[in-house]
Amino acid sequence: MKLFRIAVSLFTLSAMSPSVGEETGVTNSRMSSADALPPVTRMIDEVIAQTWKDWEIRPAVEADDAIWCRRVYLDLIGRIPSVDELTEFVGRRSKSKRSDLVDTLLHDDRYTSEYAAHWAGIWTNLLIGRSGGNDRRSLVNRDGMQKYFRDCFASNRTYDRMVFDLITATGSTKPGTEKFNGAVNFLVDKVNEEKGTLATSSTSRIFLGQQVQCTQCHNHPFNQWKQQKFWEFNSFFRQTRALRRFSGVDRDIDHAELVDQDFAGEAGDAEDALVFYELRNGLTKVAYPVFTDGTEIAPSGFVSDVNRRQELAQLMMQSEFLDKMIVNRLWAHFMGYGFTRPIDDLGPHNPATHPQLLERLAAEFRIASYDLKKLQTWITLSKPYQLAATKTRGNELDDPAIGETPKFSRFYMRQMSAEQLYQSMLIATGATPEGTYEEQARQRDRWLSQFVVAFGTDEGDEATTFNGSIPQALMLFNGELTRNATKTGDNSFLDRVAESSKSPRDGVTYLFLAGLARRPTTKEFGIAGQLMTARDGNMKEMLADMWWAILNSNEFILQH
């Protein structure tokens, strides 16, 4: 295991800093000059700098290379860097090393499958929830949803095409079936029940940032949307049905198929296919398909006359809310807070903190033909994304955790997702995945399911206990992942680290780089020395203790 040693010594050389091992070296290497940054990035920097000026805030210093490297790996491909990846990056002398790394993670074939799996996981959770498709009776096929998104992200399908797919998809939910189209899994369990109200509210909220669920039953006092608009939007989904397909053998549901069928309307006239809804005072009213901006389409329910979902998708493509919503979503993904809270409520009652920036980013994203990788590049190279997660006297005013509007004057710490933790543990312990991709994904999903709590509503609401509370602490203390990571048997991770380290100190340094992307402090070396004594000089057992401590630390579990 010569590799380990080389990696560690390389890091030691390049990251030496005056503070003697207390911290890694602080280097500023985003770009040689601001000119080389994408113009949109410069635009972000200018707007955010103006915010700082307006609020008289002094931003945090830039994060050092190692911390930033860990950050960008987690956000872009869903895991921390390996020690090799980290030391290679820190050792680079190029002035453009940060933009080079973003470029590598986004465009190098070596990272395509991890990038795709990471974003497929995020979008799958967003569209069908963490528990979607886990119930045997569910029409959703989770593998199918994941596969659709993996393919999208692996081929960098543009965002507008992706949304168009998801809104208009027809076909079968399950990979390997004749009419398989994974995109149908978004709507397949949202159209049959309750007249497709769930399709209505999910589509408008997730893709347009319009919260309409309250207006299903009444005009909401804080929301511009009215009941009428809800049922008009709902009308676009009324040709859509999910059909159960049974397996020949045991008559169990094998999969589902999403189809567009003629809609006779609730008055029984397909030429004039209207829907009824009831006001709170008992009066019945009528709605036809009308988009949020007032655009009407033909009232016919015959699919051959007008395919309502196709029409809806076309109209959504014209909507500025489509652009704003995805920009807000991705900004929040990287920066920890969006321009609105919650991020998927862009209604007029909920003004954005940086309205011009949101609008300009949205416009630029449209000009860039909805290339998600471009948007990711703009944000990850921007100044606020480079900052350390340090609160100082100069920026303590900027504290969104207590309800202030975010000013992005430091990197806001947040906990890794359960998915990121899982993948990071695998990388940190050099585990070689076993089985096919689908088997690995299912193994991971089984592990993840321990944190999901459902709410018992028809809308499939759920919460996660992976939130820093006791169940999570128990999992990190004693769970299978930690147990495996701290094993000391032959050819275990710690065995390999011990074998390849010239000294216990060397081994401890390796573990800190692997878990925390930094070298140990003097005090941490000190406690390792004491553990060495307590373990009667058994280096592997000492490493097991230190590794356990590292994996249980805030510094490990937080994205910072």
Next chain:
Amino acid sequence: MSYFKTPGGMTRRHFISHLAGSSAMATSAMTMGNAIYANADQLRKNRKSAILLWMGGGPSTIDLWDMKPGAPTGGPFRPIATTGDMQICEHLPMVAQQMHNLSIVRSMSTREADHNRGRYYMHTGFVPNPNIEHPSYGSVISHELMDQRPGLEIPPFVSIGGSSGGPGFLGMAWSPFSVTSDGRVRNLEMKLEDRRLRQRIAALDMIESGFAGRTRDLPASEHAKVLEKTVSLMTSDQMSAFKVDEEPDASKERYGTDRFGQGCLLARRLVEAGVPFVEVDLGGWDNHDNIHATLKDQRLPVLDRAMSALVEDLEQRGMLQDTVILWMGEFGRTPRINQGAGRDHFARAWSCVVGGGAFRGGLTVGRTNPDGTAVDSEPYSSEDLMTTVCHGLGISTDKTFTSKNGRPMKIAGGGKLIDELIG
């Protein structure tokens, strides 16, 4: 210098004090433990608890507690007599025998008819606000009643079969400990001797304090509190309270062998062991379609068995006078029966049920109009209900908390007492 022997700050001291060992801190913790035992009986006498039966999805209270037989909105169910001063649904015959212990507030009138908003509002007494999180019933009550049980080593706020509400500004240490109704707690076994665990925690503490010092932006002590509680429960004999399996078969059957039944049985065990707040979730009330068949065949038999068993059991054990029971969901359902033979979300007029503790049983509070579409008496809100429940547990809602940004915060949203419930 030794990091294992010299506590360097409160954080480490807290950790170590919970672990049996030879250090000076641990010794003092043991001494304190004995003093606790001496006072245990005294403390137990004054010990209040609450159990929230949470009906996820929004239960149709017009079909259960505030029936409108004969009205066009009434539905097919018939009312039956109870041991209290009211009638309830014929499909709750066992609960009917316990109604002398329970009161119905028929004049709940709220504004949140969306699941997430309603769940938040009913759990906290505040409407959702994107800029601040308010503490829920469980967090408030466990936080306030912890002083009555200094020897408690297991989480003071347990949520069974659901996720309850969050701790808000009280901090992660007051978040619900979620378990399934079989009481199984995952990842409890460490298989490591105490001394070594303590040494590992000392190393962890070192890493933690370094990071907190560098970033200066962390509720680092929050994490420490959670870790401390985790260590505490891992090493506690009190965890046997979660072993609902050890109950005699007769009591399992009395509560019902379904998840909710076992959850209620587990709740009783936990309260008996000193846990101040337990929430048990029964979902599946979001009956937009085919509501009456679902209620009659699925929800009501389960509810009837478990809820009646819980009240009866608490009473027989002499625990009812110190245990408040609260039954509610995020809202009620429309009196109007829709085209799919279901009822939709309705917050303007609905019911919840309160009993136990010092509350009067057998009463109805308030009334709705003849078709159930509006409240005809003084309307009560989530704020009022929470204020009343806190009052019943001896918790003052006048107390001012400080949120993370130093803002003074009240609990329960400044509601008024529902006087009729107070004896």
